[in-house]
Amino acid sequence: QKEVEQNSGPLSVPEGAIASLNCTYSDRGSQSFFWYRQYSGKSPELIMFIYSNGDKEDGRFTAQLNKASQYVSLLIRDSQPSDSATYLCAVKGSGNTGKLIFGQGTTLQVKP
């Protein structure tokens, strides 16, 4: 079992819809959770991070964390064609190494 798992997709949604991206992790001691967006041929860029159970909203993006279920998700409201990219879930485990373990990424396609 991979430490961090995502559905690779592609996930296709129409413009204006809500896109829901999901991620599960195996280390119960994981402390921090990150969502990165990566456009083709570019480096990953941070969208959101979440540390506590519940929801965290930032503009059109909402991160949701459920530590009991070892599950983190990203909702994108009012999806735009410019949101089309690969979304990487990353988890910082227990300990002080600071290393992030990434999932394989979910490709999102937003169709006009």
Next chain:
Amino acid sequence: NAGVTQTPKFQVLKTGQSMTLQCAQDMNHNSMYWYRQDPGMGLRLIYYSASEGTTDKGEVPNGYNVSRLNKREFSLRLESAAPSQTSVYFCASRWLAGGGGELFFGEGSRLTVL
């Protein structure tokens, strides 16, 4: 403000050749990381340096060595390149290993081993 700078951006090697990927950050970050990215595999951690003077193996360290030259610089060396090492390599840094905080990435180095 350059952030994380990687060199070279592109490289083609023959099997068995050696090379070093250079990475430097100007954000006074303590921790630095090397990842590789292959299609459908996400980012996999090769080696990391939680602080100056320390290095540790990540998920896929075989065939690589690293050097934390100083606080700014963290290099990745392929001693005898193999076709399986064809990949995009990303260097990243963050302020403090044990805390939270964003991981900043370089632009990537595309390596092809023939």
